[in-house]
Every structure is written in structure tokens, then in C-alpha cells.
Amino acid sequence: MNFDEFTGTVQHRLELPGTGEAVRATRATLTTLGERIQAGEATDLAGPLPMEVDFYLTGAVAEHGQRFDWNEFLDRVAEREGQTAPDDRADVAHHARTVVAVAAEAIPAGQLDQVRDQLPADEGWGNLFELVEADGAQAE
Template identity: 30%
Template sequence: MERDDFYQSVEQQANLADEADARDATAAVLSALGERLDETRSQRLDGDLPAEIGDHLAEGASGRDRSLDEFRSHVAERTDRADVDDPDRLSRAVVGTLLEHVGEDEADALRARLEEYGYDAIVPESGPGAGE
């Protein structure tokens, strides 16, 4: 998968103004996600993504116990360009694109992990990245 394809998908799914907004949203969401996931899971996902995108998963300490509200705040704080009136919308677009572009086993494992965390609101129920 190409970096530009990833950003284009995020831009379309989140209805963002341009690719710069998609890059900003991707960085914010994946860094927050990477901090919540354990290091092993982040590394597996990172391996399926273009380096520039996957690197966001490895930023900061991993395994932080954050509530969904804390995750949302983290996304809003780290988003400089993209409209964060709805951090769940941005997160669903990024997570949906991520799920769409990793292997099926990794996608299933990530969905299960996000459910365990109580992060159901950021997992798309339909469209790209949605589970069967």
C-alpha cells in the first residue's frame, strides 16, 4: 500500500479538506493508538504500513491505560489542521483505513483489542475497514 493511498482514504472517509488534513489526523490518531496498544501489537501493525505512517504507532510509551475520553482528548490535542469537532469521526476514518490495509489476522486482533479497551466508537461499523 502506498502512503498517498492511505491518506486519500482517510481524507475521503473523514470528509477532510485536503491531504494535509489527512496527514494531520493520521498522525494524531495513530500516535494516540500506539500509546494505548502494547509494543508488540504496534510493531506488527507498523510492519504493514508505509514507514512514515507506521512510525506514528511507535511514538511515545506504549501500553498506557487510557479511557476513550482520554483517547479523544489526545487526538484533539495533537490535531493541528484537521477539524476536531468530532474526534470519533477522524479516528474511525484512520482506524478504518488501517484495518483495511493490514492483514486479516492483525485486523481481527486489533478490532478485538479495541473492543476490550471500550473503544468501539472508533471502529467503523460499515464501509472500509468494517468487520464482516
Template identity: 35%
Template sequence: MHHDEMIGKVRTLAGLPDGGSAERASRAVVCTLSERLPAGLARHVAAQLPPDLAAAMRRAADGTGADSGHAGERFGLAVFAGRIADRAGTDEDTALREAAAVLEVLDAALAPELTERMAGALPADIRELLPVERAVEESGE
């Protein structure tokens, strides 16, 4: 999926006013996601993203970005939402809505086996932000 298509879908799904807001939300989510995923998995996800989002994800996964943590960190939904909100300049409720939109777009953009690995690496509370079919499938229900 191309960059403009991804950003357009995030904008629509999250109900954002413009492409800049969708870009900011997308970067915030992929950076935070890369901190939560194991580094190797984050790099595999980045390899299937448009170059600018991939670069943001790799910097966060490698710990080289100005606002990056360390890949494979263990944290739950509250920290996930807080980091996204800080990066996107929004509140945590908005960050969760935007994260769900970005994760839905990622689910459609990535190879199915990669999205399964990504979902399996996330704790249940973050996994609930994934599209309904993926969240139910991964929880074993």
C-alpha cells in the first residue's frame, strides 16, 4: 500500500480533519508499536511500509530516534496510549481511536502472516485495538 493511500485511510477511519493529522497519528502509532514489538519483528513490519513510515518505525525499533525507547519493551494499553498521545499531541482517548485506525490500515497493508505475528506479540489489552476479526482470532475465541 502506498503512503498517500495509507494516510487517506487512516484519516477516514479516525475521522481526522486533514492529511497532516493522519500523518502525525500514523507516525506516533508506528513508533510506539515498534517499541512494543521485538526488534526483528518491528523491522519486518517496517519492510512492508512506505519508506517514510518504515524509517520512523526502524528508528524507534533501533533506539536511534529522538523520541524512541527500546524495542521489545513490555507495557500495556495505558502506556501505549500515553506514548501515542505525547507523540501526536493529543489526549489518550483520541490516541486510542487513532491507534485503532492505524492498526486497521496496517492489518490490511501487511502480509497476513506478519499481522498474525504482530498480533501474537502484543498483550491482550493492546490487541483489542486490532480489527475485530484479528482480535477474536488471536484470543482464541
């Protein structure tokens, strides 16, 4: 999957009006996820993704392995995406789940499980992977 296919898929699934919005949603989600997981895991997760997308997980992050919960994750994604109104929270969560599901289509089976293992099961992080589980989207 190349960058245009990736962002086009995100744009289509989120029914966004343009590529810019799809890129913003992708950058916001993956940069924030990159902040939460360990550097090595971010690099592994980024490997199969298009170069322009993998940079969001690895190159744009000041510090990997930060500790924050699901709500803080959504706050950071919302800020980066420019969706800070209280009514935007459900959209932000849906955008994040969709971006992760599209990424899962390019990531080998088991790689996303390693990321999931780094996130606390009891803090709402399972929400991030709902569409992956529903679609069975992971690559083999």
C-alpha cells in the first residue's frame, strides 16, 4: 500500500471531503500512538507502512513510551486534528480507530498485538482496535 492508497482509504472510510483531512487524521493518530508506545515498537509498526506514514510513528515524536490514558490519547489526537469542540470527541475516536484499521491492513499479523500488549487493557485502549477486530483487517 502506498501513501496515496493509504490516505485515499482513510478518506473514503471516514467520508472526508479531501485528502488533507485524511492526512491530518492519520498524522494525529499515529503521532500520538508513537508517543505512547516504546521506540522499538513504533519502528516495527512503522516498517510495513508507506514512508510518509511511518514517519508519523517514528520521526515526528519527541519522546516514545509516555504514560497517558485513553482520554489523554483522544485529547492529543483532537488537538492535532484541530477538533477541540466537546461534540468532536466521538468523531476523533472514530478517526483514530479507522486509521489504525487501515494501518492494520499493511501490518503483519501479530505486530499490532505487540502494540496492544503495551497498552493497559483496563483503560479503554481496546477501543482503538475495535475496527481491526470487527474487520479482521490485519495482514498475514
